[in-house]
Amino acid sequence: MLTTVKQTQMEQIAIGIDIGGTNTAIGLVDSQGTVLQKTSIATPTHGNIYQFITSIGHAIRGLKSATGTEIEIIGIGIGAPNANYYTGTIEEAPNLSFKGVVPFVDLLKKEMAPIQNISMTNDANAAALGEKVYGGARQMNHFVMYTLGTGVGSGIVVNGDLLYGYDGFAGECGHTTLIPGGRLCGCGALGHLEAYCSATGMKRTALELLARYHATDSLLAGYSLLTLEARNIFEAAQKGDKIALEVFELTGRWLGQGLADTVHHLSPQAIFLFGGPVAAGDFIIKPTIQSLNEHLLPVFRGKIQVLPSQLHPGDAAIVGASALVWK
Amino acid sequence: MLTTVKQTQMEQIAIGIDIGGTNTAIGLVDSQGTVLQKTSIATPTHGNIYQFITSIGHAIRGLKSATGTEIEIIGIGIGAPNANYYTGTIEEAPNLSFKGVVPFVDLLKKEMAPIQNISMTNDANAAALGEKVYGGARQMNHFVMYTLGTGVGSGIVVNGDLLYGYDGFAGECGHTTLIPGGRLCGCGALGHLEAYCSATGMKRTALELLARYHATDSLLAGYSLLTLEARNIFEAAQKGDKIALEVFELTGRWLGQGLADTVHHLSPQAIFLFGGPVAAGDFIIKPTIQSLNEHLLPVFRGKIQVLPSQLHPGDAAIVGASALVWK
Numbered sequence: 001m002l003t004t005v006k007q008t009q010m011e012q013i014a015i016g017i018d019i020g021g022t023n024t025a026i027g028l029v030d031s032q033g034t035v036l037q038k039t040s041i042a043t044p045t046h047g048n049i050y051q052f053i054t055s056i057g058h059a060i061r062g063l064k065s066a067t068g069t070e071i072e073i074i075g076i077g078i079g080a081p082n083a084n085y086y087t088g089t090i091e092e093a094p095n096l097s098f099k100g101v102v103p104f105v106d107l108l109k110k111e112m113a114p115i116q117n118i119s120m121t122n123d124a125n126a127a128a129l130g131e132k133v134y135g136g137a138r139q140m141n142h143f144v145m146y147t148l149g150t151g152v153g154s155g156i157v158v159n160g161d162l163l164y165g166y167d168g169f170a171g172e173c174g175h176t177t178l179i180p181g182g183r184l185c186g187c188g189a190l191g192h193l194e195a196y197c198s199a200t201g202m203k204r205t206a207l208e209l210l211a212r213y214h215a216t217d218s219l220l221a222g223y224s225l226l227t228l229e230a231r232n233i234f235e236a237a238q239k240g241d242k243i244a245l246e247v248f249e250l251t252g253r254w255l256g257q258g259l260a261d262t263v264h265h266l267s268p269q270a271i272f273l274f275g276g277p278v279a280a281g282d283f284i285i286k287p288t289i290q291s292l293n294e295h296l297l298p299v300f301r302g303k304i305q306v307l308p309s310q311l312h313p314g315d316a317a318i319v320g321a322s323a324l325v326w327k
Numbered sequence: 328m329l330t331t332v333k334q335t336q337m338e339q340i341a342i343g344i345d346i347g348g349t350n351t352a353i354g355l356v357d358s359q360g361t362v363l364q365k366t367s368i369a370t371p372t373h374g375n376i377y378q379f380i381t382s383i384g385h386a387i388r389g390l391k392s393a394t395g396t397e398i399e400i401i402g403i404g405i406g407a408p409n410a411n412y413y414t415g416t417i418e419e420a421p422n423l424s425f426k427g428v429v430p431f432v433d434l435l436k437k438e439m440a441p442i443q444n445i446s447m448t449n450d451a452n453a454a455a456l457g458e459k460v461y462g463g464a465r466q467m468n469h470f471v472m473y474t475l476g477t478g479v480g481s482g483i484v485v486n487g488d489l490l491y492g493y494d495g496f497a498g499e500c501g502h503t504t505l506i507p508g509g510r511l512c513g514c515g516a517l518g519h520l521e522a523y524c525s526a527t528g529m530k531r532t533a534l535e536l537l538a539r540y541h542a543t544d545s546l547l548a549g550y551s552l553l554t555l556e557a558r559n560i561f562e563a564a565q566k567g568d569k570i571a572l573e574v575f576e577l578t579g580r581w582l583g584q585g586l587a588d589t590v591h592h593l594s595p596q597a598i599f600l601f602g603g604p605v606a607a608g609d610f611i612i613k614p615t616i617q618s619l620n621e622h623l624l625p626v627f628r629g630k631i632q633v634l635p636s637q638l639h640p641g642d643a644a645i646v647g648a649s650a651l652v653w654k
Contacts, residue, residue: 082626092625142493156592158490158497165485165594166469167630175624176588179507187624261503265483265592267492297502297514298419299409303494 010070015060016322018123019043019080021095021150024052026059027315028067029322033134035315037063045097049107057111075117076108077324079126079317081153084168088120091169094187095151119324123147123317125162125171127309128155129327130320131272136310142268145309146173146259148275151186152194152201156266174198176261178254193258197251199230199276205247206233218243234280248283255284256291263292263300274309274316337397342387343649345450346370346407348422348477351379353386354642355394356649360461362642364390372424376434384438402444403435404651406453406644408480411495415447418496421514422478446651450474450644452489452498454636455482456654457647458599463637469595472636473500473586475602478513479521479528483593501525503588505581520585524578526557526603532574533560545570561607575610582611583618590619590627597632601643605635 011030018025020043027038039059044052064071082093088105090098105118112118121129128145131137137145141160147153152174156163163170174194175187182191183204195201206220206228215221219236220228220243236244259271277284285306293301311319338357345352347370354365366386371379391398409420415432417425432445439445448456455472458464464472468487474480479501483490490497501521502514509518510531522528533547533555542548546563547555547570563571586598604611612633620628638646 094625140493158485158492163485163593166467166596167594169624169626170485170592170594172591172594172624175591176503177505177584177622180505180584189622189624257504257507261588262592264499264502265497265589266490267494267497267499269493295504295516297496297499297516298421299496 010072012072012074014322014325015073015076016126016318016320016325017056017076017078018126018317018321019078019090019096020123020317021081024056025318026056026063027318027322028063028071028073029319031326033130033319033322035318037066038315038318039063043096049098049102049104053104053107053111056108060112073115075119075325076112076115077126077321078104078108078118078120079123079321080104080120081123081151082169083120083122085119085121085125085162085164086168088118090120117325121162121164121321121324122153122155122169122171123321124153125155126320126324127153127274127311127316128157128171128272128320129162129323130311130316131274131309132157132160133323133326134311134319136272136307137270140269142266143270143272144173144262144266144268145272145274146255148198148273148277150198150200152198154262158266173258173262176258178258193254196254197258197277202230202233202247202251202277203228205250206243209243209246209250213243215243220244230276234283237280237283245283248280249287251277252284252287253291256288256293257295259288259292259304259306260295263296263304267300268304270305270307272307272309274311274313278308337399339399339401341649341652342400342403343453343645343647343652344383344403344405345453345644345648346405346423347450347644348408351383352645353383353390354645354649355390355398355400356646358653360457360646360649362645364393365642365645366390370423376425376429376431380431380434380438383435387439400442402446402652403439403442404453404648405431405435405445405447406450406648407431407447408450408478409496410447410449412446412448412452412489412491413495415445417447444652448489448491448648448651449480449482449496449498450648451480452482453647453651454480454601454638454643455484455498455599455647456489456650457638457643458601458636459484459487460650460653461638461646463599463634464597467596469593470597470599471500471589471593471595472599472601473582475525475600475604477525477527479525481589485593500585500589503585505585520581523581524585524604529557529560529574529578529604530555532577533570536570536573536577540570542570547571557603561610564607564610572610575607576614578604579611579614580618583615583620584622586615586619586631586633587622590623590631594627595631597634599634599636601636601638601640
């Protein structure tokens with residue numbers, strides 16, 4: 001491993017930025033997809049966009065200094081919820097405090113002048129791009145990435161390229177309807193996939209099941225809506241807890257139903273799953289695949305690969321966003 | 328109208344073939360999308376594919392003779408359920424008697440030699456292509472066509488081209504799940520959109536509502552599963568029949584839910600609706616649009632055009648299929 005070469009030679013690097021509801025991760029990424037330096041700052045919860053842009057600029061300059069070597073920043077790629085690739089704006093993002101249409105790319109171009117190669121896409125699109133450039137989809141031209149986290153995002157690749165659609169917002173599969181009139185989604189609509197198959201959705205499912213069975217003997221019985229985390233459910237499932245196992249079973253069944261809708265639209269070669277719940281492996285993958293095939297037309301049954309993302313969990317969003325620059 | 332010019336000059340024409348569950352329509356189409364001659368033969372219900380291919384060849388030669396002019400057939404485009412554009416095969420079509428994988432294009436190339444420019448796509452893909460080449464989508468690069476008939480088909484155009492996906496079967500939106508565990512679909516799965524929003528689905532809805540309300544005073548009360556047709560429901564709705572009106576209301580609400588799933592995947596500029604139920608106009612379009620917007624992320628609400636197809640109902644499938652040749 002000649003990593004010291006990287007640190008002693010001048011080289012071109014890209015900035016990858018991942019804007020999440022809570023934190024914003026920023027990293028320096030080389031042309032091989034290696035994260036050289038990274039940091040994280042809080043995403044503002046009260047919506048001062050100008051301060052936020054300034055903070056990002058500070059963080060980038062800090063990272064550049066921290067490398068201790070001469071590097072050239074050739075561009076910045078940003079992954080953000082409800083990002084519009086065409087216009088460089090963040091629009092009506094339900095999980096961010098910035099409301100309306102925020103001209104994020106233009107603001108960052110001013111902050112980071114003279115750097116002008118700055119573009120932005122949906123955070124899940126960025127992850128899909130990372131899978132295509134560096135991960136398990138390097139040989140694939142038709143695939144979909146589902147990111148399961150606080151919400152559920154998705155990125156669609158057709159004919160080898162990210163699909164943006166007419167106005168830049170294609171790939172919001174987390175907001176397809178699973179259960180008509182069902183759970184309230186963060187976006188205000190009812191019954192969306194995100195309300196069932198996200199890490200948050202799994203917590204809601206656990207509480208529903210605890211209530212339904214009055215399961216006082218469950219390992220999850222002592223958790224509240226505020227204290228329960230997805231990993232508690234995973235740990236309980238590993239110990240054979242019936243409620244936890246049923247959470248994974250139901251989540252997989254719901255996810256399979258949603259993936260079938262995606263297959264019927266797009267006929268992908270594979271669907272990649274990324275995020276915390278995927279770490280549960282067969283607990284969630286098995287019911288997902290079974291349900292997927294039950295909901296599919298015969299012509300698709302048994303043919304769609306459901307694969308865990310090959311991107312490093314901690315770096316996927318940064319690396320994916322940076323791929324916008326190299327591309 | 329100089330139509331006589333067309334009939335006295337030698338010209339290049341394309342054959343468009345639309346294979347339906349009951350009938351197969353065949354037409355000679357000029358480069359402007361005008362159908363010069365057309366005919367219809369029965370689609371076999373007992374699956375002798377070789378006889379069927381021979382019958383199609385006979386019909387084409389008959390149409391060519393009937394023109395009474397010198398024409399050159401430059402190719403044949405076929406729209407068929409479960410058609411695979413990449414391989415030229417019809418695969419596991421639920422509404423056809425040909426089971427398994429039928430090498431339709433290869434068989435027709437033998438029958439029609441020396442004509443070798445023969446290609447085939449999903450019947451709904453063909454309609455979408457017709458809308459793009461000759462209809463209301465001429466200026467659009469991102470749109471979706473839903474065809475509402477015995478079943479529900481769809482064709483997806485992204486970046487100006489039909490989307491085929493990995494194995495050629497993209498655009499089966501009629502088989503997305505609307506109601507988990509709901510009505511049995513023709514494909515064997517439960518709760519698919521086709522089981523609710525097709526003309527057949529509307530009949531099923533009418534019978535359900537007649538039963539639910541024991542609506543002996545409805546204009547539809549005397550019809551059976553075998554005698555009821557979609558146009559009876561339309562005519563009853565025009566007379567203010569409450570059951571018929573509720574059929575359209577429910578069908579539109581279901582369709583809107585399904586269209587929202589499509590928008591969340593693809594972010595199209597417009598969704599075109601084609602087929603008998605669309606003739607009911609606002610009876611179905613109004614609840615469709617209302618439901619669509621209720622199910623959409625804020626970023627899409629109010630922005631998606633829902634439009635009736637501009638293709639002539641009787642010719643759309645033939646014209647669309649023929650567009651494969653010109654393209």
